[in-house]
Structure formats: structure tokens, C-alpha cells
Amino acid sequence: xxxxxxxxxxxxxxxxxxxxxxxxxxxxxxxxxxxxxxxxxxxxxxxxxxxxxxxxxxxxxxxxxxxxxxxxxxxxxxxxxxxxxxxxxxxxxxxxxxxxxxxxxxxxxxxxxxxxxxxxxxxxxxxxxxxxxxxxxxxxxxxxxxxxxxxxxxxxxxxxxxxxxxxxxxxxxxxxxxxxxxxxxxxxxxxxxxxxxxxxxxxxxxxxxxxxxxxxxxxxxxxxxxxxxxxxxxxxxxxxxxxxxxxxxxxxxxxxxxxxxxxxxxxxxxxxxxxxxxxxxxxxxxxxxxxxxxxxxxxxxxxxxxxxxxxxxxxxxxxxxxxxxxxxxxxxxxxxxxxxxxxxxxxxxxxxxxxxxxxxxxxxxxxxxxxxxxxxxxxxxxxxxxxxxxxxxxxxxxxxxxxxxxxxxxxxxxxxxxxxxxxxxxxxxxxxxxx
Amino acid sequence: xxxxxxxxxxxxxxxxxxxxxxxxxxxxxxxxxxxxxxxxxxxxxxxxxxxxxxxxxxxxxxxxxxxxxxxxxxxxxxxxxx
Numbered sequence: 001x002x003x004x005x006x007x008x009x010x011x012x013x014x015x016x017x018x019x020x021x022x023x024x025x026x027x028x029x030x031x032x033x034x035x036x037x038x039x040x041x042x043x044x045x046x047x048x049x050x051x052x053x054x055x056x057x058x059x060x061x062x063x064x065x066x067x068x069x070x071x072x073x074x075x076x077x078x079x080x081x082x083x084x085x086x087x088x089x090x091x092x093x094x095x096x097x098x099x100x101x102x103x104x105x106x107x108x109x110x111x112x113x114x115x116x117x118x119x120x121x122x123x124x125x126x127x128x129x130x131x132x133x134x135x136x137x138x139x140x141x142x143x144x145x146x147x148x149x150x151x152x153x154x155x156x157x158x159x160x161x162x163x164x165x166x167x168x169x170x171x172x173x174x175x176x177x178x179x180x181x182x183x184x185x186x187x188x189x190x191x192x193x194x195x196x197x198x199x200x201x202x203x204x205x206x207x208x209x210x211x212x213x214x215x216x217x218x219x220x221x222x223x224x225x226x227x228x229x230x231x232x233x234x235x236x237x238x239x240x241x242x243x244x245x246x247x248x249x250x251x252x253x254x255x256x257x258x259x260x261x262x263x264x265x266x267x268x269x270x271x272x273x274x275x276x277x278x279x280x281x282x283x284x285x286x287x288x289x290x291x292x293x294x295x296x297x298x299x300x301x302x303x304x305x306x307x308x309x310x311x312x313x314x315x316x317x318x319x320x321x322x323x324x325x326x327x328x329x330x331x332x333x334x335x336x337x338x339x340x341x342x343x344x345x346x347x348x349x350x351x352x353x354x355x356x357x358x359x360x361x362x363x364x365x366x367x368x369x370x371x372x373x374x375x376x377x378x379x380x381x382x383x384x385x386x387x388x389x390x391x392x393x394x395x396x397x398x399x400x401x402x403x404x405x406x407x408x409x410x411x412x413x414x415x416x417x418x419x420x421x422x423x424x425x426x427x428x429x430x431x432x433x434x435x
Numbered sequence: 436x437x438x439x440x441x442x443x444x445x446x447x448x449x450x451x452x453x454x455x456x457x458x459x460x461x462x463x464x465x466x467x468x469x470x471x472x473x474x475x476x477x478x479x480x481x482x483x484x485x486x487x488x489x490x491x492x493x494x495x496x497x498x499x500x501x502x503x504x505x506x507x508x509x510x511x512x513x514x515x516x517x
Contacts, residue, residue: 253495256495257494257495257496260486260492261479261482261483261485261486261492261493262483262486264479264495266475266476266479267475268475268476307474309453309455309472310455333476334476334479334480337476338480341454342454361474361475362468362474362475363468363469
């Protein structure tokens, strides 16, 4: 028997709220299988099983706040006998009245002190405020009805199918609609009576709807915690290098002109690939520093900083970025960004980053000097590419250029080694065929 | 498709790419990048969605012509005319 405990979800997180079990006692699980969904300020995170075996029992119930390290389930090896004392979680732990009471408190947006109770309340608030779900599940600030209990997976699926959750009977605790309920409803070929897009109350019209505000408060707090810790503990040094990007720009334009939109690459994919390959030459920039020890990583799990509309940042990692082709990397980046915005990341993506890339994009400023995400030891920043007067073979030409910066942990590396990363990125961007 | 239908269909694609944008609040002169805060990933996803919906593959060199919903609808009208 082994006890599956709530894994760490990153330097800036201490607990999540369980919103869905994806397994039940008796199911087989393998290492890496997603077995539960936990709601956090980064959205719904899919928790992967560490062990392979058979689920013996589940010890946490939907709606409970789960601090890191909490025993969540017991998994037995395939060859062990089942425990005669198997207990199943009893349903209805979260009575609907309790959720309605929390819903009344949703108008309180000043809550930023994180206690376990606050986590639970905020999680209830978050449960009814998924981005992308128009208020057919009406915002309780409008005051007319209690929020529909549903798991994030169910919400996402319902939104994809364009159906109203309140049409579906939920079989989860407290009448919550689960993914299985949505799938079954769809399989029966029903259509929704309410068309989601029409139900926007006049007073919630805005580009940055009220519902984002609460998620942002908690996310802001988490960013504050992580960035403060970073600056407190990591002695940062900074290097900057402006590089000629014309070759990569021309290469990309030619390549994309021959492709349909679905196959096009973004310059960002070239930036990430160049960084992932370059860091192989400077291993002291790729890994984690914890308990006074630097552990280099064999693979490059490259974090991407994704800005959330309305504020906030999440930096999930593309695992083994260096081994992917540009097309595979672009695909992985699109998928990761999409899931970051809808809140369906896996815990391995938010905890196993070994270096992070932050890119200003098309509209921004010259250079980005970042703050390292602990426990990583480096962050590479790409500014907005801009045309500049540039010397090429004793001539002054107009070239597209980009400023690339490195923020690095001085306990682990020094400037000369850090500079090597930047010059290597420069070399690789001049030979995009090699990426 | 008439312009109204084109505009509706365009907005559907826009909202699919950026779910937090309320379609009723989108103005014809809103710039996709500066005003609606779409980044280059969003723009690419939007162009892919438009390709799927209208069968029009918008070249990168034409991106300026779809910088606002108003311009985009005109562009789609020109490129979907039989």
C-alpha cells in the first residue's frame, strides 16, 4: 500500500481545493495518470499519480481544501490483497446551502489573506467563475440565483458544446455536475434551451468582467509571494545583449508564407528553441537550487511566461523543449497557452520548470529584465523586436533586432558563463535551419 | 453571407480565441492587439479559426488588413465573394 499525498504545486502555492476525483476505488492507475483535479488561483490543476497500482480508497472529499502533503488516497500494488476496511467518501459533504452562503460573500473582493478557510471560500468563488463561461451561470453579485455546482472539467466541456450546465442533472456531491454527467447528456443528443451567449446582464458588461477580479486577487498574492521570495533569496545578476534578428525574421516570413495558418510558427517558438539548445552549453543555468544545493537538469523543461488578460502571470513549462522540433514546440506552446487561459494545467507543468523564457511580444518595450522563478536559477527575457541602424560588414543597414537579457543566480553561475548563453542564442538565431 | 452574418461569425471566432471578451462590447474600430489585448499567439489562433470557418487563409502580409473587426469583416467579404 502507498499513500498518495497532495503534491507541491510550485513555490507560490500551499493548498488547493479538490473539485473532482477522476478515479474511484478499484480503478487501475499508472504513474503519470491524471487522477484528480484541484482548484487553485492558477485555475484547475490536474494532479498526476506518482504510483502504479489499484486505487484502494480516496481520503479527501470534493470541496475540501488540500494543503501540500495531505494524504489524499491509498494505492495498493496490483499483487496486494484489498483492505477489508475500505471506506468510500460519503456524499453530500458540501450541502447546497453552504455554497449559497459562500456565494453571498463573493461580493467581498478585498480578501487577500490566505488562510485555509479563505482558500476554501475563494475556491467556491472560483468554482463559479471560470473564464469563458458566460453568465448563464449568473454571477451571484446579480443576486438572483445560487451558482451551479460543477467541476472545472464539466464547465469546460459544457462551454465547448455550447450547453447550459443548469440543464444537466449533477451526480456529484451537492448535486454538482461532473464531466461524466455532461458527456452522458451530450450522448443523449439533447440540445440546450438556454443559449449561453445571450445571457449577459447589462451591469456586468466589461472587457475585464467582475468575475476575473477575485481570481486576480489571489493570483496577485501568489505572484507577490514568489517574486518577494525570489528577490530576498536569490542574488540576481543581469546581462543584456542586442542581436541581429533579420535572418530569423526573413526565414520565418518565407516559411510561413508557404503554410496554412495552422502550420505557421511564431518567433516566440524560435526564441524558446534557441534558449533550450543554448543552455545545453551552460548547465549551471538549467536546474533548481534548493536547500543550498544546485541540481542541474538533464532535460530542459522550459517555462513560458503567459500573461492573463486582465492581469496576472503563470509560467507553465514545456517539458523537454530541447528535444522537440520547431513544429512540435509550436504545437506544445499553443496547447499550453490555451490550457493556461482556461485553467487545465498539470502539476508537472507548473513544478518541473528548469529555466524560464519571458517574451515581451510584438507590442512592448526594448528589453525585459526579469525576476527568477524559484527554485530555478535563470530567466531569459526577449524584448520587442525592433528595426535598428546596424553595422554589417562596414555598412550601416536597417535590420530587425531584439534585445535578449539573462537574469541569473549568482550563487550558481558568474557573468562570463551567463554571457555564453546569450552569445549562443545569438548564434542559433542566425541559423534558424538548425533550430 | 451578408455583412451582419459575417460580423457575427467573425465575433464567434474572436470569442472562441479570447473567451473573456464580451461580443456586445466589441467595436468595429477596436484594434485587436492594442485595444482587445490579443497577442501574437491569439492572432494566429484567430486566423486559424477564420480559416476553418470561412475557408480563407489570411497571409501574414495581410494581417494589417484585419487589424480591427471592421477591417476584418471587409477583408472576409472580399475574399469570400463567389
